[in-house]
Amino acid sequence: MIVLSPHSCRFSRIVHGFVVVVTRSTLRGSDVEGKRTLYLGKAFFLSLGCSEEMASDPKVHTFEDVVTHNQTKDCWLIISGKVYNVTPFMDDHPGGDEVLLSATGKDATNDFEDVGHSDSAREMMEKYYIGEIDASTVPQKGTYIPHQQAHNNSDKSPDFVIKILQFLVPLLILALAFVVRNYTKKD
Numbered sequence: 001m002i003v004l005s006p007h008s009c010r011f012s013r014i015v016h017g018f019v020v021v022v023t024r025s026t027l028r029g030s031d032v033e034g035k036r037t038l039y040l041g042k043a044f045f046l047s048l049g050c051s052e053e054m055a056s057d058p059k060v061h062t063f064e065d066v067v068t069h070n071q072t073k074d075c076w077l078i079i080s081g082k083v084y085n086v087t088p089f090m091d092d093h094p095g096g097d098e099v100l101l102s103a104t105g106k107d108a109t110n111d112f113e114d115v116g117h118s119d120s121a122r123e124m125m126e127k128y129y130i131g132e133i134d135a136s137t138v139p140q141k142g143t144y145i146p147h148q149q150a151h152n153n154s155d156k157s158p159d160f161v162i163k164i165l166q167f168l169v170p171l172l173i174l175a176l177a178f179v180v181r182n183y184t185k186k187d
């Protein structure tokens with residue numbers, strides 16, 4: 001597989017889009033001519049140095065599928081909307097394999113960016129690119145709170161205690177006033 005710089009890849013994506021549009025419109029006219037355009041486009045695309053994966057339409061993975069690849073021997077990551085199979089890189093990753101494993105099962109964009117990876121690290125990523133993530137399948141951050149945990153938390157949280165006190169304190173003051181009034185009342 002040929003590795004390329006992100007710069008040429010960005011350019012090639014534009015070219016790829018163009019080739020697909022041309023190909024689709026040409027296919028409507030003539031099948032043979034359309035296929036020829038597709039092969040020419042793909043060849044041109046590959047000549048720019050892009051991987052075969054990028055030359056064809058990228059595979060779109062669902063979140064549910066990607067998160068099942070969460071082991072040292074089978075590790076996929078989601079970074080900036082793209083899916084990477086970093087299994088061959090586990091032993092060589094300078095940050096270690098544990099950190100890569102901890103980035104599975106979620107969108108690892110922030111984890112990746114927080115480290116401040118170098119440009120050469122970003123170029124290296126192209127080698128492991130296996131497609132795009134279907135954004136509609138990625139759960140929104142903070143939407144999932146396990147029911148049991150949420151219930152326990154609310155019982156112990158200071159908010160809950162404050163609410164109880166807001167209700168009890170006026171009652172206690174009222175009761176106290178009542179008692180004082182009764183004791184100080186002249187017969």
Ligand code: HEM
Pocket residue numbers: 077084086093094095096099100102103108111112115116117118119120121122124125128
């Ligand atoms: C395809 C994905 C990744 C590639 C190709 C990659 C590559 C690299 C490379 C080349 C380095 C050496 C330093 C540099 O050049 O920036 C590095 C360091 C590191 N990476 Fe990654 N990385 C990837 C994903 C991640 C992810 C998702 C995390 C966090 C969860 C991570 C955490 C780290 C850490 C902690 C270091 C060590 C930084 C240091 O000690 O200076 N990497 N990575």
